[in-house]
Amino acid sequence: MCGIIGAIGFSDIFKNNSALKLISHRGPDSFGSYFQNNVFLGHTRLSIQDLSENGNQPMYSSDERYVIIFNGEIYNHQEIRAEFLNEFEFKSSGDTETVLYGYIKYGVHILKKLNGIFAFAIFDTELNEIIIVRDQFGVKPLYYYIDKEVFLFGSEIKSFLPFNINKEISAQSLFNYLTFLWSPGESTPFKGVKKLLPGTYLKFNISLLIDIKPIHYFQLQNEPLIIKSHNEEEYINKLEQYLLNAVKRQMLSDVPIGFFLSGGLDSSLLVAMARKLNPDMEIICFTVDLGQNSGEIEGFTDDLLYAKKVADYLKVDLKVVKSEIDIISMFDKMIWHLDEPQADAAPLNVLKIASIARDKNIKVLIGGAAGDDLFSGYRRHQALNYEFFFQLVPNFIFRIIKYFANKLPSNLPLFRRVKKLTLNIDLTPLRRQLGYFAWLPENTVTSLFTQEWKKKVEGYDPFNYFYSLQKDLFCDTSELDRMLYWELKTFLVDHNLNYTDKLGMAAGVEARVPYLDLDLVAFSRTLPTSLKMKGKETKYILKKVAERYLPRDVIYRPKTGFGAPVRKWIINDLQEIINERLSHEKLRERGIFDADKVWQLILDNKNGKIDASYSIWALLAIESWFIQFVDEKSFVK
Structure with missing residues (x-):
């Protein structure tokens, strides 16, 4: 796990080295660079496989024709290397060199082999x-920027700042961050900076920086292939084996590893499988203590009791991390490391755990991300159970329900969920289901912009990227499988994976995700929908596997999130920052958001008329991002 930066067309080596320093947290163990003919390749290394200098980067082929900079882990690299071990002269035992010679031998076809x-x-x-x-x-972030005769790419947007890039802002991206709290697809706040989409690559001659377009080398299986000869028990057995294989692969490391252990099903099952695979190994886990009554307003339950129970049951060493966060001092640091104005506090818990893990010389943490996205796990998945009812009821009844639901106060979790469920009940099924991803209605988001910026977002539909994904699905794809496809392509990658990688790497710790093992994901797409969610029971088949490893009260516990008291912070702790950064004067100076509309949102939220704390957090995140990435005022040393 490392940081990479590349620049083509820039002759100023000082800028290149400055860019490398901005991502030094990603790889504090060594630094390296290649610079020839206006091509710069920089690398910061976090040593996990082959800790010797032979694993340092940039790495060259034996004839020095090829140069590679690599960030990540290839779990099956030893099997791949065995295919051509006698054809090349290897100098390291790490996966970077395997990828390098794999590309030399197979070209782009090597990409289909990498797990x-x-x-x-x-x-x-x-x-x-x-x-x-x-x-x-x-799982690993990658951004790129093209402007005439220059090209940049890298692990983090901040590394582009020394190059004086065009900082024109994407109004549509800002619309996304206010709608979803993250931005789906390629877009970032900078109009010229794009995310390279998962499963794609760019390949071009460095003298022809025109018409550079991503090429797909991987696509999720478009339609689940139901193997009807399998009964439920056979599916459970197969899923268990795929999970065990994934955990075994991802424990590959030459340095100590640890586990996130929230006490929820996903992370607990991974730890249980690691214990089965390594009966005598010391397993160190980390969990967050959110404090007493921390979840009453937010609507999540305390994980700590369950995490301790799992740790005792599996006989693992549990490190309890106090979630004592000085949100005022940490807010800007979080946005700096996120690279994007994402609006969630969960990244702070990742940073807290990763920092303590690194202090204990643990460079790798394995977590349960993506379990919800593969097998169902969110309330919006359960909301699909109401679709049959929604399609029977006349629209005028919906309007009545929606009217009265909107009158409910927003200071209780149950009322918030009712309002969320009914917000789009009078729309088409597709639009209603897409609406579960949104935190604010589109007309409310539009109203927050000034007249000048309203023109920039006029006619924009924040769900455009979701609609573009429809072409990948067959017309008879179930509503649940369609939503899970959206999860994998949007929420998971653009929100969860981004903050897990960025805030883990802020402390020099690699985060691994066994649920995204290539073979496991492929198998999950063959599962009948009824085994993913049975009635209101989400992750049905995963829970059946877990019954072989964990106590039932851990498996069938209430659903919770990796949370933090955002609503409390917005209403109380962050009030001074809100008054300062979202003041009428500051908003008019920035010129993007309508001060009167923003403050109406803030007051309605404080009075419990609406639930807009996360949206106000998003406004603060956008302003923090502007201060650091546009104004280039540094808060992080």
């Missing part, structure tokens, strides 16, 4: 050709 998390670039100095690749599910 792991990665972002890398390989430069062919003879053909002046470069290939830049992101992993199949977007």
Whole structure:
């Protein structure tokens, strides 16, 4: 796990080195660079496999024709290397060299063989050709920027800042951050900076920086292939084996590893399987203590009791991390490391755990991300159970229900959920289901912009990217499988995976996600929908596997989130920052948001008329991002 940066067309080496320093947290163990003919490749290394200098990067082929910078882990690299071990002279035992010679032997076809998390670039100095690749599910971040005769790519947007890039803002991206709290697809706040989509690569001659377009090398199976000969028990047995294989693969490391253990099903099952695979191994886990009554307003239950129970049951060493966060001092640091104005406090818990893990010399943490996205686990998945009822009821009844639901106060979790469920009940099924991803209605988001910026978002539909994904699905794809496809392609990659990687790497810790093992994901797509969610029971088949490993009260506990008291912070702790950064004067100076509309939102939220704390958090995140990435005022040393 490392940080990479590439620049083409820039002759100022000082800028290149400055850019490398901005991502030094991603790889504090060593630094390296390649610079020839206006091509710069920089690397910061977090040593996990082959800790010797032989694993340092940039790495060269034996004839020095090819140069690679690599971020990530390839879990099956030893099997791949065995295919051509006698054909090349290897100098390291790590996966980077396997990818390098794999590309030399197979070309782009090597990409279909890789099972792991990665972002890398390989430069062919003879053909002046470069290939830049992101992993199949977007676990590792990768951004790029093209402007006339210059090109940049890297693990983090902040590394682009020394190059004086065009900082024109994407109004549509800001609309996304206010609608979803994250931005789906390629877009970032900078109009010229794009996310390289998961499962794609760029390949071009460095002298021809025109018409560079991502090429897909991987696509999720478009339609679940139901193997009807399997009965439920056979599916459970197969899923268990795929999970065990995934955990075994991802425990590959030459340094100590640890586990996130929330006490929820996903992380607990992974730890249980690690214990089965390694009966005598010392397993260190980390959990967050959110404090007493921390979830009453937010609507999540305390995980700590369950995490302790799992730790005792599996005989693992549990480190309890107090979630004592000085949100005022940490807010800007979080946004700096996120690279994007995402609106969630969960990243702070990741940073807290990763920092303590690193203090204990643990460089790798394995977590349960993506379990919800593969097997169902969110309330919006359960809401699909109401679709049959919704399609029977006349629209005028919906309008009555919606009217009275809107009158409910928003200071209780149950009322918030009712309002969320009924917000779009009078729309088409597709639009209603898409609406579960939104935190504010589109007309409310539009109203927050000034007249000038309203023109920039006029006619924009924040669900456009979701609609574009429809072409990948067959017309008879179930509503649940369609929503899970959306999860994998949007919420998971653009929200959860981004903050897990960025805030883990802020402390120099690699986060791994066994649920996104390539074989496991492929198998999950063959499962009948009824085994993913049975009635209101989400993750049905995963829970059946877990019954072989964990106590029932851990498996069938109430659903919770990796939370923090956002609503309390917005209404109380962050009030001074809100008054300062979202003041009428500051908003008019920035010129993007209508001060009167923003303050009406703030007051309605404080009075319990609406639930807009996360939306106000998003406004603060956008302003913090502007201060640091546009104004380039540094808060983080």
